[in-house]
Amino acid sequence: MISRIDLRGRTLTKRELVDELPRAVLDVEHAAEQVAPVLKDVRLRGARALRELAERFDGVRPEHLRVPPEQLSAALDTLPPAVRAGLEESIRRVRMGHAAQRPQDFTVQIAPGAQVRQRWVPVERVGLYAPGGLAVYPSSVVMNVVAAQEAGVESLAVASPPQKENGGLPHPTILAACALLGVDEVYAVGGAQAVAMFAYGADGSEPQDGAVLCEPVDVVTGPGNVYVAAAKRLVRGVVGIDAEAGPTEIAVLADSTADAGHVATDLISQAEHDPLAAAVLVTPSVELASAVEARVQDLAGATKHAARVAQALAGPQSAVVLVDDLEQGLAVVDAYGAEHLEIQTRDAAALAERVRSAGAIFVGPWSPVSLGDYMAGSNHVLPTGGCAHFASGLGVHAFVKAVQVVEYDRDALEEVADRIVAVANDEDLPAHGEAVRARFH
Template sequence: MIQRIDLRGRRLTRRDLLAVLPRAEVGVDDAVRAVEPILREVRTGGAAALRAIAERFDGVRPEHLRVPAVALADALADLDPAVRAGLEEAIRRVRTVHAAQVPADHVTELAPGAVVGQRWIPVQRVGLYAPGGLAVYPSSVIMNVVAAQEAGVPELAVASPPQKDNGGLPHPTILAACELLGVAEVYAVGGAQAIAMFAYGAEGSEPQDGEVLCEPVDVVTGPGNVYVAAAKRLVRGTVGIDAEAGPTEIAVLADATADPGHVALDLISQAEHDTMAASVLVTPSVELANAVEARAMDLASGTKHAARVAQALDGPQSAIVLVDDIEAGLVVVDAYGAEHLEVQTEDAAGVAARVRSAGAIFVGPWSPVSLGDYMAGSNHVLPTGGSAHFASGLGVHSFLRSVQVIDYTREALGELADRIVAVANDEDLPAHGEAVRGRFH
């Protein structure tokens, strides 16, 4: 059901490991070619183009591209009380964690009258995308919105695909989550066209054309399919983006002390997302590998999305990787750079502290990825496809800019004048030196 990769007794370089470890083939390059005309269509056609594209891809022509306030209020009023309680608890925990992430401004005095400060300034406006394909993700609305709110972003807009079964509006639970979070600017726009709308803005709306439907944003964040990732690649530079999100992935580093049932459940939980989802177990224990595989086969057949799970576990992106010991396992998981990494070993905290590449690390048997997906307080928008080697998950920092403030007196500049002139002349930029020297004549 799930392939095995046996690395025992082999000394592999990082380059070797990157070649042998499983990874989903995303195909963003192909999607870029499909997405380019959609972006042009939205950029020139505005609201009319957005409606036509929705009819083409979503099977519905939205009457309201911007969701009316009454629809947001009604969605929250109709929300299952148990789901509302869960969303409210998630909001509380995510807000508490992200409020603690806000960095402090600081000032450094290098000499009398020579001061350099650093300020953290939120961007003015962000566009947050909430997917609506195989599943609906109000939890993603929470992760994106709360991080932006705690960063102090003044203007937030959310877009999610129109639903044929909801009168051309996004899914009611998405709308309810927006209402809970106090987000009033919500659009029934999905896919690459939503990213284009955020990046370029869009004119024409109800009740009459010529009005501005959506102003351009500074940053676009939120997960999505390969076409959303391709659109983000194309608008990067026009706006900031969080990442080109690929299929979800979990790696579990486990030894013989791990509960095979726990490990199997967690591998299946990620496989449930998508047929391209990656589930990887790294272990030195053949006994654990056998037990996990048997348990996963049994559990997968009984889950709601059994066919999807089976295809994901059987795909080239999923594997059980056998290693000599936990030390070798650490090398493997660092080379892999998983979006989600669970550590289920005898000294889980100690092992987890040595991991260098992962989007988020889940320590021990009672910290499953599902906890982080909803209510741990951490953010579940995380780097995929190995980008955890250089990128971080979504957080307050995703919406902040660091601005340096330089404040020198005449005397402090004078202390450095000759040295600045010497370096400027050496770089053959004499006017730079004169911009300093000229102040003292």
């Protein structure tokens, strides 16, 4: 079901490692070609285009593109108590974790009378996307909304695909999660067209839409399929984005002390997301590798989404990778840069401190990725496709910007005036120097 890659006895450069390791193949460039006309259509025709695109892609023409407030309340009222309790606990924990992320303003005295301050300012408005294709993710609503709220964003809008079985509204649990979080601006809009609506705004076309359906936002965040990723790529620069999130990934670095059943169930848990989901085990233990392969074979067929899991595990993006030792294993997982990295080894905590590239690291046998998906207090919107080499998971930082404030008095400026003039003249920008000299003559 899952292939093997044997790196034992081989000394590879990082580039060679990256070429050897499994990865889902996503043609974002091709998707961007298909998405570009959708973005243009929404930008030019607003709500009318959104309704037609929903009919085309989601099989339903929503009467209400903006979800009526009473539908949000009704969804919360009918939410099963156990699910509500779970979402409330998730919100509480994620809020605690993100409150600690708020960056602090600071002031530096460069010289007497010379002061530079840095203020962290939240963006004014954000658009948050919650997928609704193969699975429904109220947990993604929690992750996106709480991070933005803890950053201090005042205006939040959520979009999720309309569903035919829900009368053209998003899934009821998505609506209930929005109500729990106090978000009342929710749209029945999915995919690339949701990204376009947030980036460009949209005028109304029906009386219930109003003259303006949706005002443009400053930042768009949230996971989605390859078309959502392509849309984000195309609107970057018009708005800020979190990342071009692709299919989910789990890598497990494990030695002979790991429980094969735990590893197998963790690989399967991520494989059930998507046929393109990646599941990778890196281990120096042939015995563990064989035991995990056997457990995966036994368990995968019994899970609810067996066909999807089987496709993901058999795909080129998934593999068991054999290494000489944990030192080589550490180099492998760093080169891979997984969205989720579990470490199930002796001294797992010490190894975790040495990892440079991972979206989130789960240490030891009692910290499965599923914990991070819901209740850890961390964020589950994480960089995929190797983007963990340079990008972070979603957090407060995605919704704030640093503004520098410079304040010098006369003496402080005079002290450096001649030096400014000298550098400005050397750059052949004499008017820069004159702007300084004019203050003293």
